[in-house]
Amino acid sequence: MIGLCLGLAGVVWAQLEISSFTLAWNHTIEKVRWEEDYRVTAQGLVLGEARVKGNGAGMDIPDGARLENGSWHYQRPLPPLQPLKLGRTPQAGDYELCFDGGCRPMSHWLGPPATRQPTVELWSCGQS
Template sequence: MSLCLASAGVVKTLAIAAFTLAWTHSIEKTAWQEDWRVTPQGLQLIEARIKGFGAGMEPPPEARLIDGWFQWDPHRAPQPELVLGNSAAAGDWRLCESGRCATLSEILGHDVGVHVTTLSACER
Protein backbone atom coordinates (compact mmCIF):
# COMPACT_ATOMS: atom_id res chain seq x y z
CA MET A 1 0.00 0.00 0.00
CA SER A 2 1.04 3.58 -0.65
CA LEU A 3 -0.29 7.03 0.18
CA CYS A 4 -1.89 8.98 -2.67
CA LEU A 5 -2.28 12.77 -2.53
CA ALA A 6 -4.46 14.68 -4.98
CA SER A 7 -4.86 18.46 -5.32
CA ALA A 8 -5.79 20.76 -8.20
CA GLY A 9 -5.42 18.00 -10.80
CA VAL A 10 -2.05 16.78 -9.50
CA VAL A 11 -1.74 13.25 -8.07
CA LYS A 12 1.35 12.08 -6.20
CA THR A 13 1.98 8.57 -4.86
CA LEU A 14 4.30 8.09 -1.89
CA ALA A 15 5.56 4.60 -1.02
CA ILE A 16 5.10 4.97 2.74
CA ALA A 17 3.30 2.81 5.31
CA ALA A 18 2.91 5.46 8.01
CA PHE A 19 3.11 9.24 8.30
CA THR A 20 2.53 12.16 10.63
CA LEU A 21 0.23 14.96 9.54
CA ALA A 22 1.21 18.25 11.21
CA TRP A 23 -0.34 21.71 11.15
CA THR A 24 -0.80 24.90 13.14
CA HIS A 25 -4.23 25.87 14.47
CA SER A 26 -5.34 29.00 12.60
CA ILE A 27 -6.59 30.93 15.65
CA GLU A 28 -4.58 29.66 18.62
CA LYS A 29 -1.34 29.16 16.59
CA THR A 30 -0.83 25.86 18.43
CA ALA A 31 0.89 22.83 16.90
CA TRP A 32 -1.16 19.70 16.16
CA GLN A 33 0.11 16.31 14.98
CA GLU A 34 -1.61 13.08 14.02
CA ASP A 35 0.09 9.75 13.34
CA TRP A 36 -1.54 7.72 10.55
CA ARG A 37 -0.98 4.23 9.14
CA VAL A 38 -1.76 3.29 5.53
CA THR A 39 -3.75 0.03 5.49
CA PRO A 40 -5.80 -1.93 2.93
CA GLN A 41 -8.92 -0.74 4.85
CA GLY A 42 -7.93 2.92 4.52
CA LEU A 43 -6.05 5.45 6.63
CA GLN A 44 -5.92 4.50 10.32
CA LEU A 45 -5.46 7.27 12.89
CA ILE A 46 -3.09 5.92 15.55
CA GLU A 47 -2.38 8.88 17.84
CA ALA A 48 -3.14 12.61 18.07
CA ARG A 49 -1.07 15.28 19.82
CA ILE A 50 -1.55 18.96 20.59
CA LYS A 51 0.92 21.41 22.17
CA GLY A 52 -1.74 23.35 24.08
CA PHE A 53 -5.43 24.03 24.09
CA GLY A 54 -7.84 26.87 23.50
CA ALA A 55 -10.83 27.89 21.41
CA GLY A 56 -12.47 24.72 20.10
CA MET A 57 -9.37 22.56 20.43
CA GLU A 58 -9.45 20.99 23.85
CA PRO A 59 -7.81 17.57 24.17
CA PRO A 60 -10.17 14.81 25.33
CA PRO A 61 -10.24 13.74 29.01
CA GLU A 62 -8.08 10.65 28.30
CA ALA A 63 -5.21 12.77 26.90
CA ARG A 64 -1.95 12.64 28.82
CA LEU A 65 0.71 15.35 28.95
CA ILE A 66 3.97 13.79 27.67
CA ASP A 67 7.04 15.87 26.77
CA GLY A 68 4.95 19.04 26.41
CA TRP A 69 2.28 17.43 24.19
CA PHE A 70 -1.23 16.33 25.15
CA GLN A 71 -1.41 12.86 23.53
CA TRP A 72 -4.28 10.40 23.03
CA ASP A 73 -5.49 7.48 20.93
CA PRO A 74 -8.65 8.60 19.06
CA HIS A 75 -10.01 5.00 18.55
CA ARG A 76 -11.53 5.55 15.10
CA ALA A 77 -12.23 3.19 12.24
CA PRO A 78 -9.97 3.50 9.17
CA GLN A 79 -10.97 6.40 6.91
CA PRO A 80 -11.29 5.88 3.13
CA GLU A 81 -9.78 9.35 2.64
CA LEU A 82 -8.79 12.55 4.38
CA VAL A 83 -9.92 15.82 2.81
CA LEU A 84 -7.74 18.74 3.88
CA GLY A 85 -8.67 22.37 3.34
CA ASN A 86 -6.22 25.23 3.71
CA SER A 87 -6.40 28.43 5.69
CA ALA A 88 -4.14 31.34 4.83
CA ALA A 89 -3.99 32.04 8.57
CA ALA A 90 -2.52 28.63 9.44
CA GLY A 91 0.01 27.96 6.72
CA ASP A 92 0.48 24.75 4.78
CA TRP A 93 -0.15 21.23 6.08
CA ARG A 94 3.05 19.24 6.67
CA LEU A 95 3.52 15.55 6.05
CA CYS A 96 6.33 13.84 7.97
CA GLU A 97 7.83 10.40 7.44
CA SER A 98 10.89 8.94 9.17
CA GLY A 99 11.64 12.28 10.83
CA ARG A 100 11.59 14.31 7.58
CA CYS A 101 8.78 16.81 6.97
CA ALA A 102 7.63 18.62 3.84
CA THR A 103 4.65 20.86 3.12
CA LEU A 104 1.92 19.51 0.86
CA SER A 105 2.88 22.26 -1.62
CA GLU A 106 6.46 20.93 -1.71
CA ILE A 107 5.30 17.32 -2.12
CA LEU A 108 2.77 18.12 -4.86
CA GLY A 109 5.08 20.54 -6.67
CA HIS A 110 2.64 23.46 -6.73
CA ASP A 111 1.25 26.00 -4.27
CA VAL A 112 -1.73 24.21 -2.75
CA GLY A 113 -3.17 27.56 -1.64
CA VAL A 114 -6.95 27.34 -1.31
CA HIS A 115 -7.17 23.98 -3.12
CA VAL A 116 -8.41 20.95 -1.23
CA THR A 117 -5.95 18.07 -0.89
CA THR A 118 -7.24 14.50 -0.61
CA LEU A 119 -5.13 11.76 0.98
CA SER A 120 -6.02 8.09 0.54
CA ALA A 121 -4.51 4.60 0.66
CA CYS A 122 -3.74 3.32 -2.81
CA GLU A 123 -2.03 0.47 -4.62
CA ARG A 124 1.46 1.28 -5.74
Protein backbone atom coordinates in the same frame (compact mmCIF):
# COMPACT_ATOMS: atom_id res chain seq x y z
CA MET B 1 2.58 -2.24 -2.31
CA ILE B 2 0.09 0.10 -0.68
CA GLY B 3 1.17 3.71 -0.42
CA LEU B 4 -0.28 7.15 0.22
CA CYS B 5 -2.07 9.10 -2.50
CA LEU B 6 -2.72 12.84 -2.37
CA GLY B 7 -5.34 14.38 -4.64
CA LEU B 8 -9.05 14.98 -4.92
CA ALA B 9 -12.08 12.92 -5.97
CA GLY B 10 -9.90 9.93 -6.83
CA VAL B 11 -7.55 11.93 -9.06
CA VAL B 12 -3.97 11.35 -7.90
CA TRP B 13 -1.77 14.43 -7.72
CA ALA B 14 1.08 12.71 -5.88
CA GLN B 15 1.90 9.18 -4.67
CA LEU B 16 4.26 8.36 -1.81
CA GLU B 17 5.70 4.92 -1.10
CA ILE B 18 5.19 4.99 2.66
CA SER B 19 3.42 2.75 5.16
CA SER B 20 3.05 5.31 7.94
CA PHE B 21 3.29 9.07 8.41
CA THR B 22 2.57 11.93 10.77
CA LEU B 23 0.27 14.71 9.62
CA ALA B 24 1.22 17.99 11.34
CA TRP B 25 -0.15 21.54 11.23
CA ASN B 26 -0.45 24.71 13.27
CA HIS B 27 -3.89 25.81 14.47
CA THR B 28 -4.86 28.89 12.45
CA ILE B 29 -5.86 31.03 15.44
CA GLU B 30 -3.93 29.66 18.40
CA LYS B 31 -0.75 28.84 16.41
CA VAL B 32 -0.44 25.58 18.36
CA ARG B 33 1.05 22.51 16.67
CA TRP B 34 -1.08 19.40 16.18
CA GLU B 35 0.25 16.02 15.07
CA GLU B 36 -1.58 12.82 14.11
CA ASP B 37 0.12 9.49 13.38
CA TYR B 38 -1.38 7.31 10.64
CA ARG B 39 -0.74 3.84 9.27
CA VAL B 40 -1.49 3.24 5.59
CA THR B 41 -3.55 0.04 5.21
CA ALA B 42 -5.64 -1.55 2.46
CA GLN B 43 -8.76 -0.46 4.35
CA GLY B 44 -7.65 3.19 4.61
CA LEU B 45 -5.67 5.47 6.89
CA VAL B 46 -5.69 4.27 10.49
CA LEU B 47 -5.23 6.99 13.10
CA GLY B 48 -2.92 6.02 15.93
CA GLU B 49 -1.75 8.54 18.49
CA ALA B 50 -2.38 12.27 18.25
CA ARG B 51 -0.63 15.13 20.04
CA VAL B 52 -1.34 18.81 20.65
CA LYS B 53 0.84 21.37 22.46
CA GLY B 54 -2.05 23.18 24.16
CA ASN B 55 -5.68 24.15 24.03
CA GLY B 56 -7.64 27.20 22.95
CA ALA B 57 -10.42 28.23 20.56
CA GLY B 58 -12.09 25.01 19.37
CA MET B 59 -9.21 22.94 20.74
CA ASP B 60 -10.41 21.00 23.77
CA ILE B 61 -8.01 18.43 25.15
CA PRO B 62 -9.79 15.04 24.90
CA ASP B 63 -10.70 13.10 28.04
CA GLY B 64 -8.00 10.61 28.95
CA ALA B 65 -5.18 12.63 27.33
CA ARG B 66 -1.85 12.57 29.13
CA LEU B 67 0.70 15.39 29.29
CA GLU B 68 4.11 14.19 28.14
CA ASN B 69 7.12 16.32 27.07
CA GLY B 70 4.97 19.45 26.75
CA SER B 71 2.26 17.88 24.55
CA TRP B 72 -1.08 16.26 25.27
CA HIS B 73 -1.10 12.71 23.86
CA TYR B 74 -4.36 10.93 23.12
CA GLN B 75 -6.07 8.39 20.87
CA ARG B 76 -9.45 8.61 19.18
CA PRO B 77 -11.11 5.36 18.11
CA LEU B 78 -12.00 5.94 14.46
CA PRO B 79 -12.61 3.52 11.62
CA PRO B 80 -10.06 3.63 8.77
CA LEU B 81 -10.39 6.90 6.85
CA GLN B 82 -10.67 6.50 3.10
CA PRO B 83 -10.23 9.33 2.18
CA LEU B 84 -9.04 11.79 4.82
CA LYS B 85 -10.28 15.24 3.69
CA LEU B 86 -8.25 18.31 4.60
CA GLY B 87 -8.96 22.00 4.11
CA ARG B 88 -5.89 23.64 2.59
CA THR B 89 -5.92 27.41 2.00
CA PRO B 90 -3.31 30.18 1.96
CA GLN B 91 -4.92 31.75 5.05
CA ALA B 92 -4.59 28.55 7.11
CA GLY B 93 -1.05 27.67 6.07
CA ASP B 94 0.15 24.29 4.92
CA TYR B 95 0.16 20.82 6.41
CA GLU B 96 3.36 18.85 6.87
CA LEU B 97 3.86 15.16 6.13
CA CYS B 98 6.51 13.57 8.32
CA PHE B 99 8.09 10.20 7.54
CA ASP B 100 11.54 8.61 7.27
CA GLY B 101 12.87 10.93 9.98
CA GLY B 102 11.90 14.25 8.41
CA CYS B 103 8.99 16.58 7.64
CA ARG B 104 8.07 18.40 4.45
CA PRO B 105 5.19 20.75 3.70
CA MET B 106 2.53 19.38 1.35
CA SER B 107 3.54 22.15 -1.03
CA HIS B 108 6.66 20.05 -1.75
CA TRP B 109 4.41 17.66 -3.72
CA LEU B 110 1.33 19.78 -4.50
CA GLY B 111 2.50 23.38 -4.79
CA PRO B 112 1.37 26.06 -2.36
CA PRO B 113 -2.15 26.11 -0.88
CA ALA B 114 -4.54 27.94 -3.23
CA THR B 115 -7.94 29.54 -2.71
CA ARG B 116 -9.16 28.03 -5.99
CA GLN B 117 -8.38 24.51 -4.65
CA PRO B 118 -9.18 24.62 -0.89
CA THR B 119 -9.38 20.85 -0.34
CA VAL B 120 -7.03 17.90 -0.60
CA GLU B 121 -7.69 14.25 0.15
CA LEU B 122 -5.29 11.58 1.38
CA TRP B 123 -6.02 7.88 0.90
CA SER B 124 -4.30 4.53 0.71
CA CYS B 125 -3.68 3.38 -2.82
CA GLY B 126 -1.76 0.77 -4.79
CA GLN B 127 1.60 1.88 -6.13
CA SER B 128 2.05 1.71 -9.90
